[in-house]
Amino acid sequence: MGKILTKIGQFYLYGLLAIALSIALGIIWFKSNSGYRVRNGKVYFRTFDNLHWQFQSKEVQGANPTTIRTIPRSGNQYGTDNQGVFFGDVQLMNADPGSFFVLDWRQEYSRDADQIYWKSIPITDDVEHWEVLSQGYSKDRTHIYYGKTVVEGADPASFVVTGEGTSHAKDKNHSYNMGRRIN
Known part of the structure; x- marks a missing residue:
């Protein structure tokens, strides 16, 4: 009886480990497949829609397809080109791409020389x-x-x-x- 319980326990443990590993790999895959893409001379922001379990791409109006890049350590949510800064598919109004950086991507705070932003919204100029x-x-x-x-x-x-x-x-x-x- 003890060997049977041990086998059941091992099976249960391996099952939990497989589930946890699958979830972790899924999160990494979804994050790595999100971000900015250029197609047919236009910039798109690709993200995973948790509600419908599918990727969605939205055109980023005003983004320069030759200079767009994802900002490092931004959770693939922020991008910049030679003229502006973007959160997803939304341009941050009056943000300075030369001084812009992400402060805390998990809480979605960022800044440039003159403004603090939450997502794409300026919240204070007391930088x-x-x-x-x-x-x-x-x-x-x-x-x-x-x-x-x-x-x-x-x-x-x-x-x-x-x-x-x-x-x-x-x-x-x-x-x-x-x-x-x-x-």
Whole structure:
């Protein structure tokens, strides 16, 4: 009986390892097949649609097919050419390709010499004092942000993210969850 249980346990363990390996390889494959592509003189951004389980390509309007490149360490989400910067298929308005870099691709923050961006949206021009916190939060001298949204009434001097793996935070006056005041 003990040998049978051992065999079943081994079979179960190998099955779990095979599933985990398949998921990891799938994620790597999907990420490596996303990004910017040039076809017939046009630039396209290719990404995987998690809802429909298929790749989608969208034309990147205004991108130069001879100079487009994916920005390193950007999760294949950001690109630049000789004239502009792109997040997916959207051009970041007034972004400077010469000074642009990705700060934290997992939280989708980036910057150039004059502006901080969340995805393709400028959120602050206080580049000197801005910093990424965690769990989607960031701050500058006067505001706390959750993604692109200003967390109304939050105090930057006392604000801390309290939940590891969650979006709970607090300052000297209130508690917050996902950028919303909860007390």
